[in-house]
Amino acid sequence: MPLSVSEPYDLAVIGAGSAGLAGAVTAGELGLSVVLLDTSTDTGGQFYRTPAPALGAVRPEALHHDWSAYADLRRRLARSEVRHLAGHHVWSVAKDEEAADVWSVHAVTGADGGGERPVRVRARAILLATGAYERQLPFPGWTLPGVVGAGGAQAMLKSGLVLPGRRVVVAGSGPLLLAVASSLAAAGARVPAVVEASGYLHYARHPRALVANPHKAAEALIHGAALLWHRVRVRQRSAVTEVHGTDRVEAVTVSRLDRDWRPVRGTGRRIECDALAVGHGLVPQIELATALGCATRPLSDGTRALALDSLQETSVRDLWAAGETGGVGGAQLARMEGELAAVAAAARLLGRPAHGGRVRELQRRRDRMRAFAEAMTAAHAPGPGWARWLADDTEVCRCEEVSVGRIREAVDDLGARDARTVKLLTRAGMGWCQGRMCGSAVACLAARDQPAEPPAERRPFAVPVPLSALAALDDPVVPVVDEPGDRSETTPEPGAAPGADG
Numbered sequence: 001m002p003l004s005v006s007e008p009y010d011l012a013v014i015g016a017g018s019a020g021l022a023g024a025v026t027a028g029e030l031g032l033s034v035v036l037l038d039t040s041t042d043t044g045g046q047f048y049r050t051p052a053p054a055l056g057a058v059r060p061e062a063l064h065h066d067w068s069a070y071a072d073l074r075r076r077l078a079r080s081e082v083r084h085l086a087g088h089h090v091w092s093v094a095k096d097e098e099a100a101d102v103w104s105v106h107a108v109t110g111a112d113g114g115g116e117r118p119v120r121v122r123a124r125a126i127l128l129a130t131g132a133y134e135r136q137l138p139f140p141g142w143t144l145p146g147v148v149g150a151g152g153a154q155a156m157l158k159s160g161l162v163l164p165g166r167r168v169v170v171a172g173s174g175p176l177l178l179a180v181a182s183s184l185a186a187a188g189a190r191v192p193a194v195v196e197a198s199g200y201l202h203y204a205r206h207p208r209a210l211v212a213n214p215h216k217a218a219e220a221l222i223h224g225a226a227l228l229w230h231r232v233r234v235r236q237r238s239a240v241t242e243v244h245g246t247d248r249v250e251a252v253t254v255s256r257l258d259r260d261w262r263p264v265r266g267t268g269r270r271i272e273c274d275a276l277a278v279g280h281g282l283v284p285q286i287e288l289a290t291a292l293g294c295a296t297r298p299l300s301d302g303t304r305a306l307a308l309d310s311l312q313e314t315s316v317r318d319l320w321a322a323g324e325t326g327g328v329g330g331a332q333l334a335r336m337e338g339e340l341a342a343v344a345a346a347a348r349l350l351g352r353p354a355h356g357g358r359v360r361e362l363q364r365r366r367d368r369m370r371a372f373a374e375a376m377t378a379a380h381a382p383g384p385g386w387a388r389w390l391a392d393d394t395e396v397c398r399c400e401e402v403s404v405g406r407i408r409e410a411v412d413d414l415g416a417r418d419a420r421t422v423k424l425l426t427r428a429g430m431g432w433c434q435g436r437m438c439g440s441a442v443a444c445l446a447a448r449d450q451p452a453e454p455p456a457e458r459r460p461f462a463v464p465v466p467l468s469a470l471a472a473l474d475d476p477v478v479p480v481v482d483e484p485g486d487r488s489e490t491t492p493e494p495g496a497a498p499g500a501d502g
Helices: 018-029 067-079 150-160 176-186 200-205 207-212 214-229 331-350 357-379 384-389 404-412 419-426 439-447 467-471
Strands: 009-014 034-037 083-085 088-095 103-109 118-128 132-134 147-149 168-173 193-196 233-236 238-245 249-256 269-272 275-280 282-284 296-298 304-306 319-321 395-397 496-498
Touching (some): 009 103, 009 331, 018 118, 067 331, 150 275, 168 176, 176 214, 176 275, 200 207, 200 357, 207 357, 238 384, 249 275, 319 331, 331 357, 384 439, 395 404, 395 439, 404 419, 419 439
Parallel strands (some): 009 034, 118 319, 168 193
Antiparallel strands (some): 132 282, 238 249, 296 304
């Protein structure tokens, strides 16, 4: 912990999921003063969600894979001197005006950042562990009540112990679908089908990655056995191309797809259900890094991830990243990368060489798991023909209520050739989510059946913030007294500056 309010932390870790937790506790154990910021009130990120104590869950670990690894990280955090700032929504990271070698992390507190308490945390180095968000591809009826994200359905179960419906179709693409379906079925939902737009045989194109990661095959077998036990049918190379209902989901149409994800005429089959959990993979959340000019690399599924060196450092000095920011690969890979980034940051800040047996071991394990992650991304990459599902009145941007027809008009009649131009002409992506829900779809529609270039926008704000947060940027650093024995705070710590409302 900093010796005084004017001293920055050694390391600020943004994100308390698997990567952030591993990075924070490792850095603390290596002697760094560490602050851990996260939007949630608890650790674990999107993967290790836990029910509120009031729900009285007896065995929350039953809903998770590899719970012991998370439990170990949580115990290490409780024993450490790491400062955990829960409920802090980081909207910007910038070089500190008072010292060229110090970063300023700007955040707001409260639910969805609505508490209007601006906070500034200073640190000598940054570790970004911001994770990813779910990619959604629109289709007719996807705005009906009862349609939820696949990850959202899992979050409802893990954190709220509730199901999205009694009869739930799980659809989209990616290995998350198997985990979601098996969890829902085990919790008592009837799952008529898992609808996978890709085919699992694509993994056979990467035999070395499969052989080097036998635990991934074991995970797939566990989920497959659970689905077989619950009599859940898996439909490959198929997609939900329409949702039916008036006030809520009543049924879905599932169509076969060709190799480019175009629906095959005459193959539509209706499945009765009262909920649909759908998602087409994950998108690395890298807005904080791209605003600083960090280099990125294209992924085979049309998204972009941060370009990182062998020690997890970005192209900007003293800014490391771990987990899904470098490409989606799962909790185990995230832990490896978080630990490796922490070791590298500690070596830099303490003036030690970043090598040795532990570093080489982490790099070997990281490279092995990253190879599988790349194979997984390629196997579930959306095909260019998915837009054939859409009708002109299908809503694409839900925030601004922009339809497919308006986007096609911007492309065909007004000459738009990229997502940015479409946004300027239609307002698609200008709403509260800032394109997280519709960005991939808009980019694909703008590309007109050609490979879509993902939006490369550099936003000054990673999340929406109140004007009071901007007005407080010039406020001086004000110390806040800690409560004895409490390392998990929702108010600023020494090294942090509350704004005008603080």
